[in-house]
Amino acid sequence: AQTVTQSQPEMSVQEAETVTLSCTYDTSESDYYLFWYKQPPSRQMILVIRQEAYKQQNATENRFSVNFQKAAKSFSLKISDSQLGDAAMYFCAYRTQGGSEKLVFGKGMKLTVNP
């Protein structure tokens, strides 16, 4: 079974600075998707960024980018120019290509942004 590990339960960053959130996963599959979701206090799950495992190029979405290391099974999220609105819980998630399309989530990491 696939597992997702987020080893840092909390992090903080100064506004306008850069922070990196780490995530590792375990799988025997060769093709899959990886995601980062943001959950603010409103509880809404918001997709931040996704990465297909077959793509070597790291995904980017504005201030958010990933460092995908397939061999190391590592998938970190970098947030540049941090803003107060980035404060939230961040969850890393894994999805297999076939089957029931379910996601396996890590336990999450609480990000605090200091003004």
Place this chain on the structure above:
Amino acid sequence: NAGVMQNPRHLVRRRGQEARLRCSPMKGHSHVYWYRQLPEEGLKFMVYLQKENIIDESGMPKERFSAEFPKEGPSILRIQQVVRGDSAAYFCASSPSGVWRGYTFGSGTRLTVV
């Protein structure tokens, strides 16, 4: 498009009562997923349904929990004889059929069992 609608937003039940959680998927979405989030935890998959069919219920507790997605109307997650350990946030997500491009999550229902 109103997105994935879940209601109620908050639900309080006494031990032994039944809880019914509703999820209306996005317009045009025929796949529904239910996840549970315990305090200080990530989301855990419960069940995946398509219209009138349960596709994968491998994450559902064996007793007291059931789910349906009828031809007409919302998907329902039903918890019978609730216990304190059922207190959690329950999230619904939907996706269209065809090539999978990701979920859209609802805002969740927070169930509190007193």
